[in-house]
Amino acid sequence: MDEVEVVVAHSERATLRVGDVFLKVDPDQARIDAEVEAMALAPVPTPEVLWRKPPVLALAALPGTTLGSLGGPSTGSPAAWAAAGAAIRELHDAPLPARPGRAGRSIVALTAELDRECELLVSGGLLPADLVTRNRRVAEAAFRPWTPAFTHGDLQIAHLFVDGDRVTGIIDWSEAGRGDALYDLATFTLGHEEHLDDLLAGYGTDVDPDVIRAWSSLRSLLAVRWLVEHGFDPFAPGCEVDVLRSRM
Structure with a gap:
């Protein structure tokens, strides 16, 4: 008999795995609707929707493995990182969805x-004041005009699956919508900036690495307190606080 594996769980939602089926439990029906809609529109491989019965969404597991995880080593080859970059670029170049996404918040709202x-x-x-002040200064580079793209909005490295050097799919689309493409690149390389050149080999080099790093600082500053309050550890090696310390 298959066991129930808790993939992630906090007060807002939970994801369970039973065999080859993922069960996403989310009382926010609008968030589930947004996820299903984004997967249907995305030009990259996504999980098959098996069934929906609010507040549960059942998805088929994707083949392959992730490139790694935040705070863990990356097991992917340079070619796999380049393939990930090409898939992300395909998403960003796709026709824009109607919804604004997490990566599409206004500069005024983000600054506040x-x-x-x-x-x-x-x-x-x-966090100490000097660490916060330094990263707040680095984050300024993200506050510039940008052209809207079809963004995933929560493109953590653990959300993209590969089989060898081939991308087999991307999961967790509830934050998808119109947004800044470099937010996705920053999220994907968070804690793994040493692979940024490999990623851009597939994505294209017409981006500013300093803006990607700015988004990494910004995202980490916004995440630390939420993570602590929801039982996660941003102080673990390789995680958000280490990203902030790397800017000092």
Whole structure:
């Protein structure tokens, strides 16, 4: 009999695996609707939707393995990273979806959110002021005009599967929509910036690496407090706080 594996779980949603089926439990029906809609529109391989019965979405497992995980080693070859870059570029060049995505927040809204979060990180004693100030300065490079793209919005390295050097699919599309393409690249290389050149070999080099690094700092600053409050450890080796420390 297949065992139930808890893939990820927190107060907002949970993902379970039973054999070759993933069960996503999410009380936010709009978020599930957005995920299914994005998978149908995306020009890259996505999991097959087996059935939906709110608040549960059942998806078929993808073949292959991920390139790695945040805080863990990357097992992918340079060719696999390049293949990932090519798949991500195909997504970004696709016709725009109707929905704004997580990567599409306005500069005004992001600036306000970042300033508020930086203040809370320091006043709450989670991070030292010099670390926050330095990364807040680095994050400024992300605040520039950008052309909307079809973005995944939560393109963690653990969300893209490969079989050898071939991309077999991308999972977790609930944050997808119109947004800044470089946000996806920053999320994908978070904690694995040593593979950025390999990724861009497939994606294309018409991007600014400094903006990618800026998004990495920004994303990490916004994530630390949420992760701590939901039982995750951003202080683990290779995770968000290490990304912030690398800017010092």
